[in-house]
Amino acid sequence: MIQGLEEIDIDRSSYVDPNGFVFRYKGDFYRAIYRNVADFYRGLFENGTINTLISQHHLVSTEISEIQLPQPDVALVLKHEKIEPISYCTEWCPSMLQSAGLALLDLELAILGSDCLLQDCYPWNVLFRGTEPVIVDFTSIVKAESSLIWPAFEQYRAFFVRSLQLCLQGKGKVARYFISNNISGISVDDLIQASTTTFKLFHPSLLFEKIVDNTLQKKPDMRIRLRQNLEKSKPPSSDVRRHFFSRLRKKLANLKFPKGIDAWSNYYQQIGPQIDRKKKLDSIDSILNEHQPASVVDLGCNTGVFSIIAAKKGARVIAIDSSEACIESLFQTAREDRLPITPLISDLFCPTPPSGFLAKQYPGLLERVESELAMCLGLMHHLHITGRQSLPRIAELVHSVAKERLIFEYVAQDDDNNVLLGAGRPIHYTLDDVKKCLNEYFSRIEVLDSDRPTRKLLVCAR
Known part of the structure; x- marks a missing residue:
């Protein structure tokens, strides 16, 4: 057993996950799982779900470790494959961002069969093994208990959908600048201000979305009532969610980014x-x-x-x-x-x-x-x-x-x-x-x- 936290190096980006934390120990990557969710993740290993997700759906290679931590709230430790190099979305070309976004949707569709969802969809949850996207945020997989179709949808739009919309306009550098803000990504306002007039003419729904968003920001009481009504509503079925994710994936996959040409590429x-x-x-x-x-x-x-x-x-x-x-x-x-x-x-x-x-x-x-x-x-x-x-x-x-x-x-x-x-x-x-x-x-x-x-x-x- 590891005697104390001073023996491990807790990852600086692992600070908000309610299900555990990532740490390094003797050069390898591990994830501590809290006691209240340990049985859930252990069950996904036992029924073969994790092996399928690793082999077919971009999840980082993971195994149950014999390492034990002394903290009473940690009941399980997992060992992850070490993916190198570590890269970030601010360094990716458009096709890399698209590939990472599609990998997250593939994983999402795969875990619906186990009545699960991804609780967040940051691009920082994805690394590349060569050109293959690998999803490293293991504990983003949670039970599908939300009344929303996908609680992480706005986050996904802020970092993937709107970024790729800017890339399609030849504004990849602008997109990478915006998503360097790892908390909020690209807002509707950001997208509108950075987009060409032609793009805005062909996407009139952006203006409507901006009006709705600005209205809700000015009326907190309305936001509270909407949230309360959503929390009371019945969670959508897995079929509804599957249709939603399939449509979103198809839209993203249809985006085409040609091999660009500039003074250096020739x-x-x-x-x-x-x-x-x-x-x-x-x-x-x-x-x-x-x-x-x-x-x-x-x-x-x-x-x-x-x-x-x-x-x-x-x-x-x-x-x-x-x-x-x-x-x-x-x-x-x-x-x-x-x-x-x-x-x-x-x-x-x-x-x-x-x-x-x-x-x-x-x-x-x-x-x-x-x-x-x-x-x-x-x-x-x-x-x-x-x-x-x-x-x-x-x-x-x-x-x-x-x-x-x-x-x-x-x-x-x-x-x-x-x-x-x-x-x-x-x-x-x-x-x-x-x-x-x-x-x-x-x-x-x-x-x-x-x-x-x-x-x-x-x-x-x-």
Whole structure:
């Protein structure tokens, strides 16, 4: 038995669940279940429901643990699969958000047969195993006792439906900004103000919903009477709920997000024949063959050419780029080919910061993506010239996410792309300058040719 709470690390985001709490112990994830609901969850294990939900409906792999906690109100401890990387909805492309939303509805439809509902539907309850959404909030599954069809419906609309409506208008960045508020998500007012005139013309019900919402906000007595009437009403049948969830799922599944196009998603099509792309591809392939990393983070991944090479060799890959179009394209490709790649949208000049209560609830990006091997290819000049980051700062960045090795592409000062970037200030550096900065963190550096004379691949090891 664990002697006391000081031996475990209670997850900072597990503070409001009435059924238990999540904690870490010796590197693994566990969930304590309170005594008043322990028999309910134990029964779902015993009748085979949990195994079905795990194998067919996106629930995180979970087993009953022999660990015991000393607290008298804890009667059961579960052990969860550790899903890596931890990612958040503020880093997802539209298809990832849609995939997570559909997974929640699939799970909801599956548990109706056990007379259960999901009590909440935050996107923070979903992680990605590669491109597969995994629902990690086990105790969100509760008995269906509410008189509402789905008590979490407004929450689902605020984080999934309205976000995807903005994405359909090409406003994915706006949607990700709004849902960074992990409490309220996107309100009707937010959606109306951020939407195009065309969208509002084709969705006149939004204005009606806003009027009703504003009226209820101004008349608390009316809200109280409505709530009291709902609480007195008979709970809807499982058939009514099934019809509701099936319709909602169909609407969400019908949304189509094409592989977007922007200046970066077409980058490889714009490379001239004088560039020896095969030479660089072969070099990266050879390096990965030699070292066989179990995990790789690809910084500035673009559409994921090198991420795909690493994934096909068995590495778990985290691919990061600021371009939504590139990440959308890579996610769809990886999903189609069943590759273990989790693509994330984040700007390396200003990566996703810690957030939530006291800015400690959700760790920042760089705390979550450390991998055995990091790749920083075709990015140095963007970080140094466009981003105005010094060479020591760039070395610190790549060091922070590379546990063992780094493949860093040096871009010489006279590279044609540097001319296009336009520094606007004096720039001077050499290969030796870059190696000196990297040597602060990596003891061995091997220099290989890349795809053009002005670039080199630096293979760095701790």
